Amino acid sequence: MTKYAKPEKSSLNETMLTIKQQNDPSSHYKSRKTQPQQAVNKEENEPRGLPIDFVIILPFEIIVMIFEAFPTETLFTCMDVSPGWQRVLQKCPSLWEEIILENELNYNKWIPKYYPLMGMHIKSYTISKPDQGGLDLSVEQILEGSMNNLTSLAWNCGNVCDIVGSDILKCLRQLRHSLISLELSTDADLRYLEGFDIPPLAAILSACPSLKRLKVTIPYNSEFYDDTLADEYPSTSALTHLIWSCGINLTKKDTQKLFTACPSLVYAQFDSEEEDDDDEEENITPLMVHNTCPKSLRYLYFNYYADNTFPNWYSDGVQLDDDDKDLQGLKSFAVPFYYQEDWIDIAAILKKDQKTLSEIAFYHSDRFDLAAVLDLFRGSSLKLTHSTIPWYGEGRIEVQFDQEIKEDEEHISFHQPTTARTTYYRHQRRRYIDSKFDNKSVDKHLPWLMDGIFRLSQKRTLSSFSIRFNHCGPKVNNYLNKLLEFPSSSSFQGIYIAHTPLELVAVTELIHGLQEKSISVQKLWLGPIPQLTDEVLISLFGRIIGLKQLVLIECDGISDQGVQDLLDHFATIASISSSSSLSLVNQQPPKLDFIRCKNVSTQRILNFT
Numbered sequence: 001m002t003k004y005a006k007p008e009k010s011s012l013n014e015t016m017l018t019i020k021q022q023n024d025p026s027s028h029y030k031s032r033k034t035q036p037q038q039a040v041n042k043e044e045n046e047p048r049g050l051p052i053d054f055v056i057i058l059p060f061e062i063i064v065m066i067f068e069a070f071p072t073e074t075l076f077t078c079m080d081v082s083p084g085w086q087r088v089l090q091k092c093p094s095l096w097e098e099i100i101l102e103n104e105l106n107y108n109k110w111i112p113k114y115y116p117l118m119g120m121h122i123k124s125y126t127i128s129k130p131d132q133g134g135l136d137l138s139v140e141q142i143l144e145g146s147m148n149n150l151t152s153l154a155w156n157c158g159n160v161c162d163i164v165g166s167d168i169l170k171c172l173r174q175l176r177h178s179l180i181s182l183e184l185s186t187d188a189d190l191r192y193l194e195g196f197d198i199p200p201l202a203a204i205l206s207a208c209p210s211l212k213r214l215k216v217t218i219p220y221n222s223e224f225y226d227d228t229l230a231d232e233y234p235s236t237s238a239l240t241h242l243i244w245s246c247g248i249n250l251t252k253k254d255t256q257k258l259f260t261a262c263p264s265l266v267y268a269q270f271d272s273e274e275e276d277d278d279d280e281e282e283n284i285t286p287l288m289v290h291n292t293c294p295k296s297l298r299y300l301y302f303n304y305y306a307d308n309t310f311p312n313w314y315s316d317g318v319q320l321d322d323d324d325k326d327l328q329g330l331k332s333f334a335v336p337f338y339y340q341e342d343w344i345d346i347a348a349i350l351k352k353d354q355k356t357l358s359e360i361a362f363y364h365s366d367r368f369d370l371a372a373v374l375d376l377f378r379g380s381s382l383k384l385t386h387s388t389i390p391w392y393g394e395g396r397i398e399v400q401f402d403q404e405i406k407e408d409e410e411h412i413s414f415h416q417p418t419t420a421r422t423t424y425y426r427h428q429r430r431r432y433i434d435s436k437f438d439n440k441s442v443d444k445h446l447p448w449l450m451d452g453i454f455r456l457s458q459k460r461t462l463s464s465f466s467i468r469f470n471h472c473g474p475k476v477n478n479y480l481n482k483l484l485e486f487p488s489s490s491s492f493q494g495i496y497i498a499h500t501p502l503e504l505v506a507v508t509e510l511i512h513g514l515q516e517k518s519i520s521v522q523k524l525w526l527g528p529i530p531q532l533t534d535e536v537l538i539s540l541f542g543r544i545i546g547l548k549q550l551v552l553i554e555c556d557g558i559s560d561q562g563v564q565d566l567l568d569h570f571a572t573i574a575s576i577s578s579s580s581s582l583s584l585v586n587q588q589p590p591k592l593d594f595i596r597c598k599n600v601s602t603q604r605i606l607n608f609t
Helices: 009-022 025-034 037-045 060-068 072-079 083-090 111-121 132-143 165-174 201-207 252-261 277-282 286-292 340-352 370-376 439-457 474-485 504-516 534-541 560-578 602-608
Strands: 098-102 124-128 152-157 181-186 213-217 241-246 267-272 299-302 332-337 359-364 381-386 394-406 426-438 462-470 491-498 520-526 549-553 591-595
Touching (some): 060 083, 072 083, 072 098, 083 111, 111 132, 124 132, 132 165, 165 201, 201 252, 252 286, 286 299, 286 340, 340 370, 370 381, 370 439, 426 439, 439 474, 474 491, 474 504, 504 520, 504 534, 560 591
Parallel strands (some): 152 181, 181 213, 241 267, 267 299, 299 332, 332 359, 520 549, 549 591
Antiparallel strands (some): 394 462
């Protein structure tokens, strides 16, 4: 947008008169009538000298639509154009509801000048790695009452600025009647900085009991010294969502007081970098947190990076439904699982919330007993991350299957009393396991995963398996034939092996094993297979029972002719099956897809699919 210089007072009236005459047809007619014809022609040939001020001539609604397309820094620049522009911008509260103070922008001249005028309209204020001047001026304006209608405040500070806990508490007290959301975070290593101290959780909630959402993510937090602060929590806090991730642990006493003060807490995530080895009795444990949490708690993440595991329930602001208010139990749970001692807490939680838990996640070691967890867990989603750092790359195995559940093992309706149930029947529950690990350890991880599922199948009826391998490395070829031992007995819904180099010998053993055991596969995704050629396409994939989709990825040894021969083969089988009473392999040709196969043309792919 062109920035115009502020007009002088003497020329402002002349500008307005010129704009008025340009938009008044009668005045233009009068001037033409009184001037000689030669002068009129000369005037028409000369270009207009002054630009038209759209803020003056356009309707207010149109002006607002134009300004809404501008970023915040441009709006502040527009405030400097003229007093007229400033008055119009002051009448547009929606333009100022969200302000982001970023490090690359110099707000220092605008904050003291315009915040006293526009601060009342600001609802959401984010300080994102500013310079020290911008941070100090922002705190000053909050304390002066310029932003008393603020509902959301976020501090994300870097290496260049210091902020002290007392400033945070002063701002919270000033905003105690309006503020709903507070976020404190930093990307810096605070061990080498001074002055960035997060106040205790009790002090934050006492300073602003109206807070509903509090997120503190500080990798390392130096101790906050202020003897004047009370360490007691408020009698009642409106808090519903809490993420507390800093270098100082909450104690058992702190946690119990927190839950007493926050009866409406729905989401809680406790992450800490340090533990107090000298006083282990004061360190909080998952079971202790679970046993003392309010009835409303549905999402509990304990020393786990839950934001990358589950849907971001914190950002989505999940609330209790009417059907949930009378229930007690977790819906989502995540915790580290390193030692056998951890199993005592985890097993107790899984048993207690067996009928409400739908998703769990573990950051686990080799001592993790998968079969024992699956036997207790009745939900749909289990996400696993091995504690080994993936130096060589992260591998991933995903397994889906149906598990038979008896009605007496879970409530069909959470509101139905146990004594009211008189009939018992079985139904299927879809289960999903997502396991991440260092792909160099697939020779140890895959047998562990399959062993857990096998041992579960000895207690529960499992069916409709699908398994997906991603970035698992070449060692996975040694275990493809193990899929024939899966407890599916008769069918796979899908076998997906992608981003993993496959050997033709291993693939051939798998396919022939499926045929010998009459195991059907509905969907088969494979690739890359460097040795795969046209000559073996039909013998390899032509007689897979129940095949509905075949996808080959980065198989450069096959060509259009080989794919056409395979397609003709499927068409012949389908034709024979439809004209006879024999039950052949496939009554309908499967869908064929070829992804990044260099010698299969795009037009051929369109014809096949």
